[in-house]
Amino acid sequence: MSDLLERLRTRGWRLTAQRRVVAQVLDGDHVHFTADEVHARAVELLPEISRATVYNTLGEMVGLGEVLEVSTDGRAKRYDPNAHHAHQHLVCQSCGTIRDVHPLGDPLGALPTAERFGFAISGVEVTYRGLCPDCAAKA
Amino acid sequence: MSDLLERLRTRGWRLTAQRRVVAQVLDGDHVHFTADEVHARAVELLPEISRATVYNTLGEMVGLGEVLEVSTDGRAKRYDPNAHHAHQHLVCQSCGTIRDVHPLGDPLGALPTAERFGFAISGVEVTYRGLCPDCAAKA
DNA sequence: TGCGCGGCCTGGACGTGGTCCATTTCACGA
DNA sequence: TCGTGAAATGGACCACGTCCAGGCCGCGCA
Numbered sequence: 521m522s523d524l525l526e527r528l529r530t531r532g533w534r535l536t537a538q539r540r541v542v543a544q545v546l547d548g549d550h551v552h553f554t555a556d557e558v559h560a561r562a563v564e565l566l567p568e569i570s571r572a573t574v575y576n577t578l579g580e581m582v583g584l585g586e587v588l589e590v591s592t593d594g595r596a597k598r599y600d601p602n603a604h605h606a607h608q609h610l611v612c613q614s615c616g617t618i619r620d621v622h623p624l625g626d627p628l629g630a631l632p633t634a635e636r637f638g639f640a641i642s643g644v645e646v647t648y649r650g651l652c653p654d655c656a657a658k659a
Numbered sequence: 660m661s662d663l664l665e666r667l668r669t670r671g672w673r674l675t676a677q678r679r680v681v682a683q684v685l686d687g688d689h690v691h692f693t694a695d696e697v698h699a700r701a702v703e704l705l706p707e708i709s710r711a712t713v714y715n716t717l718g719e720m721v722g723l724g725e726v727l728e729v730s731t732d733g734r735a736k737r738y739d740p741n742a743h744h745a746h747q748h749l750v751c752q753s754c755g756t757i758r759d760v761h762p763l764g765d766p767l768g769a770l771p772t773a774e775r776f777g778f779a780i781s782g783v784e785v786t787y788r789g790l791c792p793d794c795a796a797k798a
Numbered sequence: 799t800g801c802g803c804g805g806c807c808t809g810g811a812c813g814t815g816g817t818c819c820a821t822t823t824c825a826c827g828a
Numbered sequence: 829t830c831g832t833g834a835a836a837t838g839g840a841c842c843a844c845g846t847c848c849a850g851g852c853c854g855c856g857c858a
Contacts, residue, residue, distance in 0.1 A: 534825055536835065556815075570837050575816065577835095591733035596815060610770075610778055619776055623769035630762035631749075631787060637758055639749055641789035648770060650780035673854055675806065695844080709808050714845070735844060 524586055524601065531584065541566045542577045546587065546601040552609075552618040554596035592618060592647055608646040614655035621648065663725060663740065670723065680705045681716045685726065685740040691748075691757040693735035731757060731786055747785040753794035760787065 524543050529535055545553070545561045553561070559574040578599050581587040588600040592611045602620060608627075610619045627644045663682050668674055684692070684700045692700070698713040717738050720726040727739040731750045741759060747766075749758045766783045 534834065536825070538836065554815085568837085572817080572819095572838070573836050589733070591730060594728070594730035594733075594736050597733050610774075610776065610780070612778065613781070619778075621770060621774045621776075623766070623774065624771060625764075625769050627762070627766065627769070627785060628787075630764050630766070631760060632763060635749075635760045635762070636789075637749065637760075638792040639751065639758075639787075639789040640795050641749070641787055642752070643788045645786045645788070646766060647784045647786075648767075648778075648780050649782045649784070650775075650778040653777040656779050673805065675854070677807070693844090707808085711809075711846080711848095712807055715806085 527586065528581075528584065533580075537566055538562075538569050538573050539577055541569060542574060542581075546581075546599060549602060550618075550620055551602075552590065552598045552600055554598055556596065558599065590618075590645070592616075608648070610648040610650070612652035612655055613649050614651055614658075617652050666725065667720075667723065672719075676705055677701075677708050677712050678716055680708060681713060681720075685720075685738060688741060689759055690741075691729070691737045691739055693737055695735065697738065729757075729784070731755075747787070749787040749789070751791035751794055752788050753790055753797075756791050 524547070525535065525540060528539075528543075533539070541562045542558060544565065545558050555575055555578055556571075558578065559569070559571050562569050562574055578587065578589075582589045582599070586601070586603055588603045589597050590600055590609060591597045592609060593616060598618065600620075607620045607622055610621045611617070623646060627646055628641065631641070631644075663686070664674065664679060667678075667682075672678070680701045681697060683704065684697050694714055694717055695710075697717065698708070698710050701708050701713055717726065717728075721728050721738070725740070725742055727742045728736050729739055729748060730736045731748060732755060737757065739759075746759045746761055749760045750756070762785060766785055767780065770780070770783075
């Protein structure tokens with residue numbers, strides 16, 4: 521799991537207990553926690569960590585490109601540590617579950633030059649919405 | 660502009676001054692106001708309209724499929740009256756400007772069955788991000 | 799046209815997610 | 829081990845959105 525911490529340290533990041541804990545919470549695949557969920561889990565490992573620190577740390581990780589920020593529902597932002605493999609998200613409209621998915625083709629290429637209006641395009645996000653099998657069964 | 664109001668009335672919507680004003684504010688192409696922007700403009704036409712009413716009315720229009728809700732920045736949701744022509748959004752990362760764009764192909768079709776994990780997929784949103792010509796020139 | 803009723807509007811309290819800031823703490827190079 | 833400046837704290841504050849009790853009023857009906 522220390523890949524993330526290792527990369528950050530070589531970029532001059534000061535290694536504090538708090539940052540270690542946040543990185544540890546974000547460890548793993550298919551993790552899409554909100555900031556408050558990260559905080560709640562961090563508190564179990566380091567009871568005195570403050571909410572502001574979690575927000576700061578997440579913000580820095582995003583700035584360094586090590587974590588992706590996704591806002592799939594207009595409510596709390598979620599943090600996705602899987603920043604080094606291009607992927608998109610599939611969200612259940614009922615329970616909010618998020619899955620990483622890999623569509624075919626390059627969505628960036630689908631936008632013709634005439635439709636770019638002179639913008640320098642740097643990225644694209646695709647969010648599929650639907651009902652997960654569990655919620656579909658309940659409905 | 661009364662297309663929207665007309666459609667709503669034939670669905671049993673009660674026509675009040677407040678609803679008329681909200682519909683009027685949303686009239687036009689390439690409009691992507693936040694709820695507070697809608698409220699600010701509505702107040703100019705009907706000074707005593709309340710914020711709660713604007714939120715309620717926008718929510719109802721979204722529920723009826725006449726207006727799209729888009730949250731491109733994790734901050735305030737924006738309301739897009741162009742709900743009857745499929746389109747995606749191009750957002751300037753610096754100033755927040757939004758343009759409607761029309762990519763080639765069907766983004767839904769790009770997701771293989773094996774990547775759908777049993778979800779009943781009902782829609783897809785694509786957001787392109789970049790710098791608009793004005794902000795690129797300033798940078 | 800006038801009446802009545804049920805849906806609509808109001809305004810203010812409340813909730814959640816997020817930011818800010820003065821002060822204290824502490825990681826790390828010398 | 830020490831000094832320094834970056835990082836952490838925690839509590840106030842802000843933005844966006846929701847809720848609710850009470851009053852208002854659009855619209856169908858006579």
